[in-house]
Amino acid sequence: MNVALLHPGDMGVTVGETLKASGHSVRWFSRDRSADTRIRAESAGFSGCETPAELFSGLDALVSVCPPGAALEQARWVRNSGYSGPYLDANAVSPATARAISEVAGPQFVDGGIIGPPARQPGTTRLYLSGPAAEQAAAWFSAGPLEAIAVGADPASASALKMCYAAYTKGLSALLLNVRALAEAESVTPALLEEWSLSQAGLAQRSELTARGTAGKAWRFVDEMLEIAATFEACGLPGGFHRSAADVYQRMAPLKAVADPNLDDVLQYLLNGDR
Numbered sequence: 001m002n003v004a005l006l007h008p009g010d011m012g013v014t015v016g017e018t019l020k021a022s023g024h025s026v027r028w029f030s031r032d033r034s035a036d037t038r039i040r041a042e043s044a045g046f047s048g049c050e051t052p053a054e055l056f057s058g059l060d061a062l063v064s065v066c067p068p069g070a071a072l073e074q075a076r077w078v079r080n081s082g083y084s085g086p087y088l089d090a091n092a093v094s095p096a097t098a099r100a101i102s103e104v105a106g107p108q109f110v111d112g113g114i115i116g117p118p119a120r121q122p123g124t125t126r127l128y129l130s131g132p133a134a135e136q137a138a139a140w141f142s143a144g145p146l147e148a149i150a151v152g153a154d155p156a157s158a159s160a161l162k163m164c165y166a167a168y169t170k171g172l173s174a175l176l177l178n179v180r181a182l183a184e185a186e187s188v189t190p191a192l193l194e195e196w197s198l199s200q201a202g203l204a205q206r207s208e209l210t211a212r213g214t215a216g217k218a219w220r221f222v223d224e225m226l227e228i229a230a231t232f233e234a235c236g237l238p239g240g241f242h243r244s245a246a247d248v249y250q251r252m253a254p255l256k257a258v259a260d261p262n263l264d265d266v267l268q269y270l271l272n273g274d275r
């Protein structure tokens with residue numbers, strides 16, 4: 001198949017590489033994209049398209065892997081460009097947003113949710129798929145490190161699964177970093193670390209690793225936390241925890257521009273913002 005990948009980000013490029021390893025030709029759309037995305041796409045050997053006409057000509061399937069806050073707008077742009085074929089949205093969005101994307105994308109929509117780091121080796125990363133065409137879409141990923149798993153016919157189940165998973169992992173990360181900032185504000189960090197060493201083995205090191213692992217991506221987690229909050233609230237459950245997690249990540253968002261940020265950088269932004 002000819003598959004369009006919008007866009008080859010850190011995760012997206014590995015989704016495209018699995019498509020390529022599975023025998024498909026992968027193309028990407030270069031307009032408005034950064035040098036980083038261009039370098040990733042060209043290194044992976046994807047075909048660059050400069051115009052929508054080039055992108056959509058003879059296209060068999062489209063895979064969307066972009067910041068969650070841009071997923072619906074991107075689906076609208078694709079539909080307005082005249083494409084209505086198979087559309088796999090693999091972004092971290094709520095079931096409600098997945099349904100909204102489905103309405104825009106049309107009857108060949110497939111819902112997706114990715115769990116794990118960018119898929120550079122087998123066994124690390126899974127792409128969950130749902131909707132009437134989920135089984136067919138799973139077959140697009142027959143080789144390569146990303147494992148595709150169909151989880152049912154409901155066109156929002158894959159997103160629901162992703163929301164549940166990230167609610168715990170990224171919610172917990174935000175809580176842990178906020179606790180480190182609180183201890184700093186109250187000048188009890190040494191005492192807290194001492195107590196953790198007695199009763200919460202490994203938590204101090206985990207908070208440092210969490211800071212390094214999330215700082216550069218926090219800007220993207222803001223919308224993901226809001227999607228998670230909306231998912232809880234749509235089921236009558238409290239969403240405030242993840243609204244606060246969005247606030248934590250919003251304060252950390254400027255760290256996208258800081259080289260190799262660590263816990264000290266995170267604490268500075270949590271406590272002082274970028275003032």
Ligand SMILES: NC(=O)c1ccc[n+]([C@@H]2O[C@H](COP(=O)([O-])OP(=O)(O)OC[C@H]3O[C@@H](n4cnc5c(N)ncnc54)[C@H](OP(=O)(O)O)[C@@H]3O)[C@@H](O)[C@H]2O)c1
Nearest residue numbers: 007008009010011012033034037065066070091092114117
């Ligand atoms: N990275 C992970 O470990 C991971 C894990 C699980 C799930 N995911 C999911 O995968 C998706 C993308 O992740 P990623 O790691 O590939 O992100 P990323 O590295 O930040 O890349 C995002 C890609 O989307 C493009 N982009 C930026 N702003 C955009 C906009 N407003 N509209 C359309 N495209 C835009 C970027 O282009 P520019 O370079 O021009 O900015 C880049 O090519 C998200 O939904 C995320 O939740 C990622």
